[in-house]
């Protein structure tokens with residue numbers, strides 16, 4: 532297959548590309564290599580893929596309408612895995628416009644490319660943040676309990692709505708994946724596992740928001756990748772597995788699907804810190820702080836729909852995942 536992976540230099544894009552390489556696909560990866568976090572880490576992820584002869588990289592901004600149209604016209608992708616976006620809840624409070632450019636205009640450009648060139652399946656990243664302050668647990672896509680409380684989350688919810696209209700109007704099969712707090716090797720420096728490891732190894736205090744009283748359904752990168760790769764095969768509307776997991780062919784007029792990909796068991800923030808302490812062999816110095824605007828107290832994925840469609844349940848527990856992350860971190864930074 533000819534595959535487009537957007538966000539190739541990103542945490543999840545790099546891991547998905549590595550997993551799909553060597554399987555007979557032609558993969559084109561796109562990224563604008565923005566400086567939201569350490570560009571050297573993004574470059575290093577690309578260098579890590581340099582031995583994959585079936586992956587080519589193009590530097591392009593999703594919001595570049597003409598550039599995106601030309602890319603789709605030139606390559607005629609069979610399937611698209613759309614992972615590039617401006618991520619981060621806190622950053623969206625300070626930099627709202629970049630979320631509109633990358634996540635809304637960019638998403639529209641991807642949808643248009645899929646429409647004009649008959650892409651057979653668009654799989655795109657949504658987020659657990661769309662559930663917002665929902666208190667019905669675990670969070671299930673079918674419950675329609677999403678109430679975004681940050682602009683980042685609102686753009687992810689908008690991505691789902693936009694995808695629905697394109698599936699409905701033009702029959703483009705689209706699948707949104709609500710990822711739950713992803714961590715692991717090559718992870719993002721703005722996320723908790725990375726920040727906590729860096730602070731603990733440097734003997735510096737780490738900021739613990741809401742005084743530690745929150746929980747997240749932390750999900751190991753390999754589990755996310757496995758979910759993405761399996762869902763790529765489950766084309767909404769045409770595949771028996773999709774029809775089975777959605778109760779039959781008549782439940783929706785649009786070839787549109789949404790799944791959670793999360794571990795399926797929330798971990799308290801203090802237990803998460805203990806896992807990083809165990810993995811580093813050092814004690815954390817905690818600096819307790821108030822809840823941050825836009826944050827939510829907990830996330831918890833219902834993974835039944837993912838299991839029904841793919842036969843897969845995320846597996847890696849946080850203690851094991853923390854060990855693997857800290858091993859990678861020590862090797863990468865030589866500490």
Ligand code: NAD
Pocket residue numbers: 537538539540541542543544561562563564565573591592593594613614615616617618619632633637656657658659709710711712713714719
């Ligand atoms: P990431 O920031 O590491 O990767 C995103 C990549 O997209 C980056 O390399 C960035 O340079 C690129 N990018 C951003 N804006 C772009 C633009 N306008 N044009 C071209 N490239 C652009 O983030 P990630 O953790 O790999 O996340 C991948 C996707 O999953 C994102 O859509 C994110 O919102 C979503 N997500 C991630 C998590 C998580 O915990 N990591 C949770 C929920 C959802």
